[in-house]
Amino acid sequence: MWPDQHYTGRPKPETRLGRGERVSAVLLRCVSLCFMLASCIHVSLCSDGDWDFNWCDVGWLRENFDHSYMEEHVRICHFRNHYELTRKNLMVKNLKRYRKTLEREAGRLEASKCDFFPCTFVLPSEYHIFVEEFKRSPGSTWIMKPVARSQGKGIFLFRKLKDIIDWKKDGSRSEEQKDEAQVESYVAQRYIENPYLIAGRKFDLRVYVLVTSYIPLKALLYRDGFARFSNTRFSLSSIDDQYVHLTNVAVQKTSPDYDPEKGCKWQMQQLRQYLTAKHGFETVQTLFKEIDNIFIRSLLSVQKTIINDKHCFELYGYDILLDQDLKPWLIEVNASPSLTASSQEDYELKYRLLEDTLHIVDMEGRLTGKEKRVGGFDLMWNDGPVYTDVGLETLGSSCLVANTHLGCVNDRQKQLQQLLKPFPGQKRT
Numbered sequence: 531m532w533p534d535q536h537y538t539g540r541p542k543p544e545t546r547l548g549r550g551e552r553v554s555a556v557l558l559r560c561v562s563l564c565f566m567l568a569s570c571i572h573v574s575l576c577s578d579g580d581w582d583f584n585w586c587d588v589g590w591l592r593e594n595f596d597h598s599y600m601e602e603h604v605r606i607c608h609f610r611n612h613y614e615l616t617r618k619n620l621m622v623k624n625l626k627r628y629r630k631t632l633e634r635e636a637g638r639l640e641a642s643k644c645d646f647f648p649c650t651f652v653l654p655s656e657y658h659i660f661v662e663e664f665k666r667s668p669g670s671t672w673i674m675k676p677v678a679r680s681q682g683k684g685i686f687l688f689r690k691l692k693d694i695i696d697w698k699k700d701g702s703r704s705e706e707q708k709d710e711a712q713v714e715s716y717v718a719q720r721y722i723e724n725p726y727l728i729a730g731r732k733f734d735l736r737v738y739v740l741v742t743s744y745i746p747l748k749a750l751l752y753r754d755g756f757a758r759f760s761n762t763r764f765s766l767s768s769i770d771d772q773y774v775h776l777t778n779v780a781v782q783k784t785s786p787d788y789d790p791e792k793g794c795k796w797q798m799q800q801l802r803q804y805l806t807a808k809h810g811f812e813t814v815q816t817l818f819k820e821i822d823n824i825f826i827r828s829l830l831s832v833q834k835t836i837i838n839d840k841h842c843f844e845l846y847g848y849d850i851l852l853d854q855d856l857k858p859w860l861i862e863v864n865a866s867p868s869l870t871a872s873s874q875e876d877y878e879l880k881y882r883l884l885e886d887t888l889h890i891v892d893m894e895g896r897l898t899g900k901e902k903r904v905g906g907f908d909l910m911w912n913d914g915p916v917y918t919d920v921g922l923e924t925l926g927s928s929c930l931v932a933n934t935h936l937g938c939v940n941d942r943q944k945q946l947q948q949l950l951k952p953f954p955g956q957k958r959t
C-alpha cells in the first residue's frame with residue numbers, strides 16, 4: 531500500500547504493461563467495496579465507462595460485457611458465463627455430465643471421485659424423475675432452493691410430496707415474476723441429514739478459490755476461510771426452522787439468539803486444529819485432500835464450457851458441508867462471495883483476501899507468473915496438479931504433496947515481502 535502515491539491522471543496503456551515497470555495509476559470501477567479495494571492497491575476511482583480494473587457485480591456483467599471494448603491490460607472480476615458453475619442447477623448439470631464423461635473414458639472408479647454433490651433435480655423440468663427418486667426413499671428429507679438466489683432466500687425443507695404440489699401451485703414464482711406468469715426454477719436436493727456437529731450445532735465452510743484462466747486451468751486456494759455455525763442445536767424434528775438448518779450468516783444474524791459480539795464463525799485454522807485434536811492428523815489430512823478434490827473436479831467440469839478470456843478472473847466462494855463421517859459435500863459455488871464483514875477478525879480476513887487477489891491479478895506487473903504462492907494464495911492447479919517443493923526435497927520425488935494449505939498458518943506478510951520487490955525509490959514496509 532502506498533497511500534502517498536495516488537495519482538489521478540490516466541496513464542497510457544503501454545506504460546502499464548511491462549513487468550516491474552511502475553504504473554502511475556489503475557482506474558478502478560467498483561460499485562461496492564471501493565474504499566477497501568482502493569486502499570489495497572494503487573488505484574484511482576473512475577466514472578462508469580472508463581476503467582482498467584472492474585470489480586463489478588454479475589448484473590453489470592450481464593448488461594455491459596458484450597458491449598465493452600477491453601484493451602489488452604484491463605481486468606474484470608467475472609468470466610462471461612460464470613453462471614455455468616455458480617447457478618445451482620447448471621453446476622449440477624455440468625458435474626453430472628463430467629461424471630458421465632469420466633465414467634466412459636476412465637471408468638467407474640475415476641467417475642466416483644465426483645460423488646461429492648447431493649442427489650439433485652431441477653424443478654419444474656425434472657419433476658417426474660424427481661418423484662421417482664423421492665418415492666424410492668420414503669421419509670427422507672429434501673431441500674428446495676431457488677437456482678439463482680442467495681443468502682438462504684426462498685429455501686425450504688420438505689418430506690412430503692404434497693409440499694411440492696402446493697409449491698407448484700403458488701410458491702414457484704418469485705415476487706417479480708408473479709405478474710409475468712413465469713415459473714422460477716428450483717433445485718430439489720437431498721438434504722444432508724447427518725451433518726458434522728460441534729457443540730450440537732451444524733456449520734458449513736466458506737472457502738475462496740481464485741481462477742485466473744480456464745485454458746489452461748490455473749486455480750489458487752486461499753489459506754484462510756471460515757466455518758459458519760447455526761445458533762440453534764441441530765435436530766431433524768423441526769424442519770421448518772431456518773435457524774437450525776441454514777448456516778448463512780444473513781439468516782443467522784436475524785436469529786433472536788444471535789450475539790453480534792460472538793458472531794457465528796470460526797476461522798478455518800481453528801476448525802482444522804479442532805478436527806485434528808479430535809480425529810488425528812491423518813484423518814484430517816484425508817478430509818482436506820477430499821476438499822481439494824471438490825475444487826478441482828468442479829472447475830474441470832466447466833473448463834470447456836466457460837468462455838476463457840484473458841481479461842477475466844474469478845474469486846469463487848465455495849460452500850462445503852461436512853457430514854458425521856467427515857465426508858465433504860459441495861453445496862454451491864458463489865460468484866460474488868460476501869465481502870461484508872461481521873467482526874474485526876472477519877474484516878481483516880476479507881481485506882487480506884482482496885489484497886492478495888489484487889497481487890495475483892497484478893495490474894502493476896510485479897510477478898513472473900511462475901509463483902507457486904502469493905501471500906495467502908497457493909497455486910493448486912496449473913494445467914495439472916501442483917506439488918509443494920518441501921515434499922520433493924525431504925521425501926524424494928516419489929512422495930508428492932499437494933500445494934494446498936487450507937486452514938494452515940497464513941504468514942503472508944513475510945512471504946509477500948520476499949516476493950514483491952519494492953518499486954524503485956520505495957522503502958520496504
Ligand SMILES: Nc1ncnc2c1ncn2[C@@H]1O[C@H](COP(=O)(O)OP(=O)(O)O)[C@@H](O)[C@H]1O
Nearest residue numbers: 648679680681682683720721722776777778862
Ligand atoms: N443439501 C443440503 N443439505 C444440508 N444443508 C444444506 C443443503 N443445501 C443447503 N444447505 C444449507 O442451506 C444453506 C443455504 O444453501 P445454499 O445452497 O448455499 O443457498 P444460498 O445461495 O441461499 O446460500 C447452506 O449454507 C447450508 O447450511
Ligand SMILES: [Mg+2]
Nearest residue numbers: 681778849862
Ligand atoms: Mg450459500
